[in-house]
Amino acid sequence: MGYSRLRALPSRVGVYFLLAMCLFPEVGYLLVWQKLTASLSALPVVTPTTKALRDLRRRVGCAPMRRLFEVLSGPLARPTTPGVRFGTYRTVSFDGCSSLKAPDTVRNRAWLGSPGHGGYPLLELMTLVETGTRALIGAVFGPLARARAAMPGACCTY
Structure with a gap:
């Protein structure tokens, strides 16, 4: 059974990724992604490229983080x-x-x-x-x- 390639990571994943970046500020995008997905060993997790993670971060923007701050x-x-x-x-x-x-x-x-x-x-x-x-x-x-x-x-x- 083949897996189809995701062209764009979902924005919800982007919010989780941004929060994980705050927890691990001294490491790069790929290591943050690995830490974020470490417990998903039962699922086939494909590591996105650094460019895909950068594009995800830019696409999500600051509005979800601002809203999360307002709520908390x-x-x-x-x-x-x-x-x-x-x-x-x-x-x-x-x-x-x-x-x-x-x-x-x-x-x-x-x-x-x-x-x-x-x-x-x-x-x-x-x-x-x-x-x-x-x-x-x-x-x-x-x-x-x-x-x-x-x-x-x-x-x-x-």
Whole structure:
């Protein structure tokens, strides 16, 4: 019995692949794919090419990941949880970092700007976290000015 070739990997597989890439950030596409499909030994699993996995990642885009973040993020503490309230107010913390290096491409330099000291363009990450539970409530990333403007009132030192 022959198997027909899949020309395009399903988008659902692409979402799983992107999540697996987050779990194994230091390895390449093919090794991430092998780790993702390791338990499927009873099924005939064909390893796609690096190009097919790259095309899958581009086709899926950021919308499913953004939606997943919107569903999972938010405060977790109940009103009676110790350490998460000051009187009637929920306590939260802002945190930011600008040490995430982006690939040195023309597109990234146009978006993030060029660092004055040379080197890679830097990506700013700003997060809002619930104190006590450390639940991620919100996050923005991008150029330095955009990330700080997206969360007004954030007081950060770098």
